[in-house]
Amino acid sequence: MSAEQNIIEVDDLKKAFGENVVLKDISFSVKKSEKVVLIGPSGSGKSTLLRCLNRLEDDYEGKVLFEGENVNGASKEKLCLLRQKMGMVFQQFNLFPHKTVLENITFSPIKLKVASSAEATEHAHELLEQVGLSEKAEAYPQSLSGGQQQRVAIARALAMNPEVMLFDEPTSALDPEMVGDVLDVMERLAKNGMTMIIVTHEMSFAQNIADKVLFMNDGMIADSGTAKHIFKETDNARTRSFLSKVM
Amino acid sequence: MFDFLKQYYPVFVEGTAQTIIISIIGILIGILLGLIFVMMRLSKVRVFSYIARVYIAIVRGTPAMIQVMLIYYTLSKVLEVPQIQFLGSGLDRVIPGSIALGINSGAYTAEIFRSGIISIPNGQTEAGLSLGLSDRTTMFSIILPQAVRNILPALGNEFISLVKESSVLFYIGVQEVTAQALGVGGTLYDFVPPLIVAALIYFVLTFILSQLMQLLEKKMGRKYLQSN
Ligand SMILES: Nc1ncnc2c1ncn2[C@@H]1O[C@H](COP(=O)(O)OP(=O)(O)OP(=O)(O)O)[C@@H](O)[C@H]1O
Ligand SMILES: [Mg+2]
Numbered sequence: 001m002s003a004e005q006n007i008i009e010v011d012d013l014k015k016a017f018g019e020n021v022v023l024k025d026i027s028f029s030v031k032k033s034e035k036v037v038l039i040g041p042s043g044s045g046k047s048t049l050l051r052c053l054n055r056l057e058d059d060y061e062g063k064v065l066f067e068g069e070n071v072n073g074a075s076k077e078k079l080c081l082l083r084q085k086m087g088m089v090f091q092q093f094n095l096f097p098h099k100t101v102l103e104n105i106t107f108s109p110i111k112l113k114v115a116s117s118a119e120a121t122e123h124a125h126e127l128l129e130q131v132g133l134s135e136k137a138e139a140y141p142q143s144l145s146g147g148q149q150q151r152v153a154i155a156r157a158l159a160m161n162p163e164v165m166l167f168d169e170p171t172s173a174l175d176p177e178m179v180g181d182v183l184d185v186m187e188r189l190a191k192n193g194m195t196m197i198i199v200t201h202e203m204s205f206a207q208n209i210a211d212k213v214l215f216m217n218d219g220m221i222a223d224s225g226t227a228k229h230i231f232k233e234t235d236n237a238r239t240r241s242f243l244s245k246v247m
Numbered sequence: 248m249f250d251f252l253k254q255y256y257p258v259f260v261e262g263t264a265q266t267i268i269i270s271i272i273g274i275l276i277g278i279l280l281g282l283i284f285v286m287m288r289l290s291k292v293r294v295f296s297y298i299a300r301v302y303i304a305i306v307r308g309t310p311a312m313i314q315v316m317l318i319y320y321t322l323s324k325v326l327e328v329p330q331i332q333f334l335g336s337g338l339d340r341v342i343p344g345s346i347a348l349g350i351n352s353g354a355y356t357a358e359i360f361r362s363g364i365i366s367i368p369n370g371q372t373e374a375g376l377s378l379g380l381s382d383r384t385t386m387f388s389i390i391l392p393q394a395v396r397n398i399l400p401a402l403g404n405e406f407i408s409l410v411k412e413s414s415v416l417f418y419i420g421v422q423e424v425t426a427q428a429l430g431v432g433g434t435l436y437d438f439v440p441p442l443i444v445a446a447l448i449y450f451v452l453t454f455i456l457s458q459l460m461q462l463l464e465k466k467m468g469r470k471y472l473q474s475n
Pocket of ligand 1: 017020022040041042043044045046047048049
């Protein structure tokens with residue numbers, strides 16, 4: 001396997017908040033189309049790791065390469081371009097409440113001139129259809145359920161035609177009956193070949209979708225491997241103890 | 248009691264117009280300075296943040312009357328304004344006067360903007376940045392519109408107090424409505440009726456302004472704040 005195929009490479013990543021070292025010597029890589037799932041106890045550094053990838057967390061040591069380009073050293077302008085190719089979906093959706101669903105989706109492609117207004121609108125309608133919300137284009141986010149908001153948030157990230165999608169616990173803030181719709185959308189995205197890095201506590205979903213699972217504990221990748229390895233075969237005591245608590 | 252109005256109403260009309268004009272200029276400069284100073288105040292560059300804090304502290308901690316006089320006497324030395332008469336006062340007084348009102352209001356407006364900006368959850372900024380938007384676009388297109396919606400009532404209060412406080416320009420000889428009322432009082436040897444007229448004029452002006460702000464609030468709120 002050549003390094004060329006790695007869309008993301010993380011090498012010796014260290015991140016501290018003041019005295020609190022949150023990530024220690026993290027190294028891993030993600031290949032095109034690969035689905036990587038991050039699991040681990042609360043506070044183990046999963047969100048921080050994800051946020052270092054698109055530099056929502058700054059000031060870390062080590063190397064993060066995206067398509068061969070250094071994220072950590074990128075200038076402001078370059079960073080904006082790199083972020084356009086890394087869609088991110090948050091636990092709290094973070095839709096823009098003062099914009100309609102359609103405007104939420106079209107705002108950045110138009111503003112960043114990756115599409116004309118007409119193209120962006122057409123693309124947005126296609127995306128809304130994909131996430132099953134065609135009839136909500138003119139609604140404001142507050143009038144949607146959590147599950148609907150999260151699907152719009154996914155559509156908004158996809159509108160930039162990203163190479164990678166980062167998900168930070170996309171279903172943790174949802175009522176149980178909404179979770180399925182969001183996971184369905186993610187599964188379809190996976191089938192279409194999207195490269196995905198997902199932090200989740202939905203273990204059966206993780207098992208289904210993951211090409212690779214990283215188990216994080218105390219700022220380190222304590223265990224990693226295929227879904228089969230992590231969920232069935234591993235003899236790592238911490239992994240087993242964590243899984244026995246959440247499954 | 249108000250018979251004098253038959254003779255003196257043009258004076259009050261002129262004063263009212265002057266008050267409206269200096270207030271509008273003051274409000275506009277205040278908004279502009281408020282935006283500039285809130286960006287400095289929230290900037291990661293320490294010097295900017297420090298300058299903004301000092302400006303805000305000085306304006307808040309000193310009387311408006313002294314600020315206006317200091318700015319007027321300083322500006323009149325450095326600024327060459329022709330001695331053109333405008334609604335009964337020299338432009339050389341009206342212009343520094345309205346700038347002074349704006350400088351005063353800017354400090355309060357900056358603090359109001361700041362309270363609005365920090366009330367917007369960080370997730371909004373992160374969502375904007377994660378889409379590849381610049382810091383500036385995220386601030387001006389995502390954060391500020393939401394912040395302004397939240398602070399409209401506070402901004403309205405600030406504008407209303409600016410209209411009332413614009414009477415301090417009387418001290419530098421701007422013939423706004425208070426000055427005109429005092430002038431009329433002087434000729435009548437009775438200050439009470441003209442001052443009542445001036446008070447009524449302020450009341451009507453601020454009432455109209457607060458109605459306009461409420462209209463704006465409704466218009467901006469209708470779009471997204473109701474839950475369904
Ligand atoms: N902005 C911050 N400032 C200071 N400490 C932080 C900050 N963000 C995270 N931390 C700390 O970093 C550690 C890792 O947090 P992180 O959010 O990455 O964990 P997590 O694995 O995502 O947990 P969870 O499953 O609860 O979301 C925690 O100890 C947390 O307190
Ligand atoms: Mg987290």
